[in-house]
Amino acid sequence: MTPALQSSISRSNYFSNCTHCGFCLAVCPTYKLTGDENNSPRGRLRLWSEEASGRLSKDKWTDFYTEECVGCLACETACPATVPYGELFEQTRHQHVASNRFKPKLQLRLASAAVQRLLIFNLAMLPTRLLRRMGARVHRFLFPGRPAVFQSTAAYADELMQRHRPTGPRVAFLTGCLMEAAFREINFATLRVLIENNCRVIIPEGQGCCGAFQEHTGLDGVEKLRAQNRRAFCSLDVDAIVSNSSGCGYALGKALHPNQQVRDVLGFLGELGPVKRQRANNDETRVYVDLPCHLVHGQKMEGIPTKVLDATGYHWELAPNAKDCCGSGGVYNIQKPENAHAILKEKSAFLNEAEGAPVILATSNHVCMMQWHSAGVAGLVTRPYEVRHVIQLLDPREEVFS
Ligand code: SF4
Numbered sequence: 001m002t003p004a005l006q007s008s009i010s011r012s013n014y015f016s017n018c019t020h021c022g023f024c025l026a027v028c029p030t031y032k033l034t035g036d037e038n039n040s041p042r043g044r045l046r047l048w049s050e051e052a053s054g055r056l057s058k059d060k061w062t063d064f065y066t067e068e069c070v071g072c073l074a075c076e077t078a079c080p081a082t083v084p085y086g087e088l089f090e091q092t093r094h095q096h097v098a099s100n101r102f103k104p105k106l107q108l109r110l111a112s113a114a115v116q117r118l119l120i121f122n123l124a125m126l127p128t129r130l131l132r133r134m135g136a137r138v139h140r141f142l143f144p145g146r147p148a149v150f151q152s153t154a155a156y157a158d159e160l161m162q163r164h165r166p167t168g169p170r171v172a173f174l175t176g177c178l179m180e181a182a183f184r185e186i187n188f189a190t191l192r193v194l195i196e197n198n199c200r201v202i203i204p205e206g207q208g209c210c211g212a213f214q215e216h217t218g219l220d221g222v223e224k225l226r227a228q229n230r231r232a233f234c235s236l237d238v239d240a241i242v243s244n245s246s247g248c249g250y251a252l253g254k255a256l257h258p259n260q261q262v263r264d265v266l267g268f269l270g271e272l273g274p275v276k277r278q279r280a281n282n283d284e285t286r287v288y289v290d291l292p293c294h295l296v297h298g299q300k301m302e303g304i305p306t307k308v309l310d311a312t313g314y315h316w317e318l319a320p321n322a323k324d325c326c327g328s329g330g331v332y333n334i335q336k337p338e339n340a341h342a343i344l345k346e347k348s349a350f351l352n353e354a355e356g357a358p359v360i361l362a363t364s365n366h367v368c369m370m371q372w373h374s375a376g377v378a379g380l381v382t383r384p385y386e387v388r389h390v391i392q393l394l395d396p397r398e399e400v401f402s
Pocket residue numbers: 027028029030031040041044068069070071072073074075076085
């Protein structure tokens with residue numbers, strides 16, 4: 001049996017797992033937005049299944065509804081029949097792109113090629129790091145921060161390890177592509193927090209982009225990147241492999257062997273019981289915590305551990321509908337900006353009335369941070385607020401940008 005035939009048979013089996021109960025409809029952002037059955041998980045599964053069985057010919061509407069999906073995976077969590085929607089979606093999107101039924105935007109095709117060569121990508125993004133460091137607001141997705149322009153996360157890890165000489169758990173850290181190239185201040189904060197908590201951090205050489213970018217766009221390259229990361233991570237003698245981005249951690253987990261679990265750094269710190277930050281009694285900061293889809297529906301974590309959020313020292317609470325998608329969807333806010341805007345509009349509305357001075361929206365995925373930052377730029381949130389990664393709130397050298 002050819003692999004293609006085997007794959008199409010197992011896809012058909014998965015399609016037939018769907019009992020059409022409809023539990024997934026209530027959690028689907030595109031169904032909530034449109035009320036259109038075809039724009040729901042059940043509807044998409046039906047379209048793909050009908051086409052796979054030959055009862056429906058290839059159709060532009062199937063292509064349209066496939067591309068409407070944010071890829072949030074909320075339907076997987078809601079599904080009592082454990083239909084692996086995410087895997088089916090990923091395969092379908094890849095087939096659509098490979099057969100030219102759908103063409104990702106040019107900027108995404110270029111970025112997909114660039115992130116597969118991290119040296120070049122980091123060099124190409126140097127002006128972005130420089131502009132962010134200078135405080136320039138050049139793009140709606142670029143939240144404030146002061147990344148190192150030249151020093152890499154690996155070099156900073158060496159410096160900190162030599163200075164502090166921690167003796168605790170040995171952890172391998174995924175530095176990421178966009179995180180390292182544009183937002184490496186979050187990587188630096190992660191290193192400081194891990195080392196303050198006595199972790200010995202190593203940055204595996206030869207690691208690559210996790211492949212999430214290609215998964216989100218349907219473009220080629222995932223298998224090559226997964227193989228590269230297996231070479232970089234699989235032979236390491238470490239207590240944990242950690243990631244500070246829920247989407248990247250989820251994608252890396254799919255690449256590695258099943259006995260090498262990738263841990264979200266906040267989940268890992270929750271087990272250690274992190275050092276607590278002290279705040280002034282009259283600190284009126286209020287932190288609203290949003291939970292990335294790939295943390296709760298991908299990595300299947302309940303949320304960010306309470307111990308970690310308490311250790312920030314701030315008054316915190318979960319954002320309303322914290323487990324709902326913010327509309328970012330990896331690159332969905334570039335592919336489908338109108339939908340992403342509408343989802344964000346509803347999700348971010350509470351910030352206009354939220355108590356606190358300052359107000360911080362904290363999450364654990366840089367791509368979600370970009371989306372949350374854009375709510376202010378787009379005028380959806382008209383009062384001042386800051387967007388932060390939770391790890392930055394634990395950082396002994398926390399920076400304030402407001
Ligand atoms: S992944 Fe999200 S947007 Fe796509 S069908 Fe499932 S719930 Fe809807």
